[in-house]
Amino acid sequence: MRAPDQDPVIDRILALWNTDDHTLPSEPRLAELTGASRASVREALIRLEERGYVHRTQGTRTTANRRLPEVGRRIDEQFDHSLSIRAAGYEPRLQVVSAERRTLASAPSRFDDLPDGTEVLRTVKMWSVDDRPYALAEDLIPVTREADLDPHLPVFDLAEAGNSVQVAWETMWVDAVALDAERAEALQTRPGLPVIEMTYCGYGADDRVGYWSREVQLPAPAGLRNALIRRVHRG
Structure with a gap:
């Protein structure tokens, strides 16, 4: 599993x-x-x-x-949604909602710290559990080399193909947000719904950024709740 x-x-x-x-x-x-x-x-x-x-x-x-x-899926370990969903006993489905190359410009909706003018592949992907929408992720992968990038690939593979960064670490921030209209439409639910949003930065051992990603999830079915295992130090 x-x-x-x-x-x-x-x-x-x-x-x-x-x-x-x-x-x-x-x-x-x-x-x-x-x-x-x-x-x-x-x-x-x-x-x-x-x-x-x-x-x-x-x-x-x-x-x-x-x-x-x-405990379900551990957010302190790397995982693939499709593998996690199948391991929990459900049928996964991945849908690429959109994929496009763009040049980043200053905007209030930006969640990354990439410089303005960075060329990126922006993908929006949705995972379903037994045909029920579950998670939606927006990925920004800097593109520094000519490559034919398949948006269905995991973001780790896209980073390596698009900018030669082998991601060694992820930093993650967790927020409680109200779902905006665009993501609510993709997830087939109502705007304003309270959800957990997770924002990730994946970077290599040389500190180069391989990708930025932000993800929202609807309430998880059994076996897919996010869990964190922490060591307890006493004394």
């Missing part, structure tokens, strides 16, 4: 993870089961703890976070 990780050792550990158990196997046993070195397993467990999958205590076994399968 999750996208493959960039670290194959983490993927192997998660494949072995049995949420019916309170603890994971020991580091030597995990190394044996995954075919990785103990150092690689230890590093993978550190990363899994940072992301809320496990809790490690000195002198005891590593404990799995057994509530994770119940």
Whole structure:
């Protein structure tokens, strides 16, 4: 139900993870089961703890976070709407509402910090859950190279094709807004409806911006509620 990780050792550990158990196997046993070195397993467990999958205590076994399968989609991890919708047991549908190249100019509706005059591909996409409108995203991808860009591609792929940025991080802001008329029409609902709006900036390790995106979602069906796992530090 999750996208493959960039670290194959983490993927192997998660494949072995049995949420019916309170603890994971020991580091030597995990190394044996995954075919990785103990150092690689230890590093993978550190990363899994940072992301809320496990809790490690000195002198005891590593404990799995057994509530994770119940939380739905994690907004602190990269995801694809279609994959998330299907994993939750629904049928996804992606519709490209519009796609056009444009030159950015100063306007009150701008949500990005790209310089005026930047050439971008602007896409508006809508995802449906069992044919019911669910999420609408507007993406701005700076275009710095000649490329035939398919607007159906994920924004990460569009950034790499359009401006050669391999996105390493996203910064996200969350706001409660009243749905404007344009997005309400696309989502087949009424203007003024209170919704959650999420604005993202995706940028590479060299700090170059790969894309800006803003998204609104209608109330999510079961299994698709946005969740965040945070570590609790005490003392």
